[in-house]
Amino acid sequence: MSDSNDYRYILTEAIEGLIESASAIKSDSQYDAGRKMAYFEILQAVESLAEEVGLEKSEIGLGAFNHGALVGLKKAA
Numbered sequence: 529m530s531d532s533n534d535y536r537y538i539l540t541e542a543i544e545g546l547i548e549s550a551s552a553i554k555s556d557s558q559y560d561a562g563r564k565m566a567y568f569e570i571l572q573a574v575e576s577l578a579e580e581v582g583l584e585k586s587e588i589g590l591g592a593f594n595h596g597a598l599v600g601l602k603k604a605a
Contacts, residue, residue, distance in 0.1 A: 536588065539574075543589040546571060550598055564598040571595040 550567035553560050572595060578588055585591050596602070 540589040543571070543574060547589070547593050547595075550595070553598075568595050568598045571598075 546567060550564065550571070553564055553567075571590065571593075574588070575585060575590055575595070578585065578590070
């Protein structure tokens with residue numbers, strides 16, 4: 529049987545891949561804007577679910593990444 533470290537590893541690796549793919553988008557075409565929105569929504573959902581179960585963003589690889597910047601949202605001061 530798997531333990532929670534296995535699940536955390538899988539989640540962290542998946543998030544890392546999502547962040548890398550989202551960060552690689554350099555074009556501002558409508559197509560790429562849609563891709564950025566999709567990555568934003570996925571990462572926002574993952575962050576919300578992590579908060580619901582008491583995980584810190586940094587525990588799953590979302591610590592320093594501002595996914596709101598993908599869609600033009602500014603980080604709150």
